[in-house]
Amino acid sequence: MGRAPCCDKANVKKGPWSPQEDAALKDYIEKNGTGGNWIALPQKIGMKRCGKSCRLRWLNYLRPNIKHGGFTEEEDNLICGLYISIGSRWSIIAAQLHGRTDNDIKNYWNTRLKKKLLGRRKQSNFNRKETNGIDDISSNSLSSSALERLQLHMQLQSLQNPFSFYSNPSLWPKLHHSQEKMIQQSLKDSSNSNTVGMQEQKDEFDKPTNIVSGFLQQDIGANMNTPTVENPLNNNSVPFANSGNNIPMHSSSIVEQTNNMGFQQVCALQIIENDNIFNNKITLSNYLSQEEQNMARFDCFRELNGSNDNSNLILWSNDSDSKSASTSSWDSSNTPVLMTEGMFQDYELGYIF
DNA sequence: AAGACCAACAACCGCGTCGTA
DNA sequence: ATACGACGCGGTTGTTGGTCT
Incomplete structure (x- = not known):
């Protein structure tokens, strides 16, 4: 059973709008507004147009301050x-x-x-x-x-950036020995994990790869479907990055949490194959002593950015009741461009070449 | 000159979501 | 709780005008 049509298809005009129609619609809306009901609008104006068509025409063409062409x-x-x-x-x-x-x-x-x-x-x-x-x-x-x-x-x-460090191995940061240790431990763990059916992907990871800032080289994570990252503040697992709109690539990412106690670093690995997502996460404390963690925290981010600039990093909200990373929301009403760019940057950092 | 092809843009369609009765 | 209507969105199609052969 199909959906009921929004209008009488036989009695509505389709195709390009005439200047007269445009003028009538524009004039009416400017004087009276849409009335919160697009479906009823054409009857009020006396037009033989579908309400949806009127809405589209207004939103895409007639409403004020619309720019056409000339993209910068x-x-x-x-x-x-x-x-x-x-x-x-x-x-x-x-x-x-x-x-x-x-x-x-x-x-x-x-x-x-x-x-x-x-x-x-x-x-x-x-x-x-x-x-x-x-x-x-x-x-x-x-x-x-x-x-x-x-x-x-x-x-x-x-x-x-044609001279980006992705193309210049000499620019890739050297790993701190503790980060090497993390990777080795991670690989050791992963060698014990189930990789049945993932030979092709494993081969991919057996290639010489360069992972920025000691990102973990590990082939299989535990969770499919919704990737998560553990928030060490409260041990909650929350959606990782833009879950649901996952960047379809082999990627790793790094999450740094700041709070009054200092830094807590989480390395999160997100692997996407055929639109399935495999995710893993490792915190420094899983593998390193306190002293090694302190060393790694400073070296990792200093080498990563060449400064104390954290703009490329996902930051956890300090709200005690926060259960999601700041970048998990993609509601257009509260997603400023800077946040989007920040996430974009974050994924750039995670590339494996 | 004319038909074929292509690019650009406008508009339509169907589905998911949300609000409300 | 649920059924219904309206809205918003994204994919697709239709139309037009320019270029090529």
Whole structure:
């Protein structure tokens, strides 16, 4: 059984709007508002249009302060970054660009921006292989959309900073010995874990990989579906990063928690294959003595950022009753662009090449 | 010149969510 | 609690105009 139609399809006009229709709709809404009921609106105006069509026309074309075309470089970059971070959630992306509609951005992305970026991909990939000699992540283990976002992410990274440290192993930070210890312990643990059916993925991780700042090299986590990270403040497991809009790639991330007691570092590994998510988390205290933890905390982040700048890190809320990381929410009404960029940065840090 | 093809954009459609009676 | 209507969103389709052959 299908859904009841919102209007009498036989008696509504479809297709392009005439200037007269535009004027009538604009005039009515400016004088009377929408009345909170789009479905009833066309009858009030005396138009033979579907209410949904009126709403779309108003939102995308007639309402004040709408910009059309002429996307700037800054807008391009923002759209790319947000698309890679959160995918095709156009309304959220549009909320970050003043005067742009989701429909406009969606069209712009599909017709121009995607091609603009992917059009340069071949050369970029060629260069990467020439310089690194390391293959990209196996494409057949990722969905097409996931792969596209990953490709775009890498493409964008190289466009924004062709000399980024991803392409320059000499810039990769040396691991503190305690971090080496973590990795070795982690690998030892993982060698005992069940990897049945994951040979291909394990092979992927057997490649020489460089994980920024001592991120853990471990192939299988415990949880599928909703990835979580343990909040050491209260031992709650909370959704990791943008759970539900997961960046489809092999990735690791690092979470630093600050509170009055100092730093607590959590290394979280998130592995995504065929849209399934495997997650693992390790806190320093699992593997290191107190002294080693203190050393690692300072060295890790200093080397990571070259400063005390924590802008690339996910920070836990200090609210005692907080059960989620600050980046777990993607409500457009309370997700400022800086937070989004912060998350984007965070994922950049987690790349495994 | 004309048909084919393509890009860009507008608009539609169906589904999930939310509010309300 | 639930049924229903409206809204919002994202994917898809339709239309138009330009370019190519």
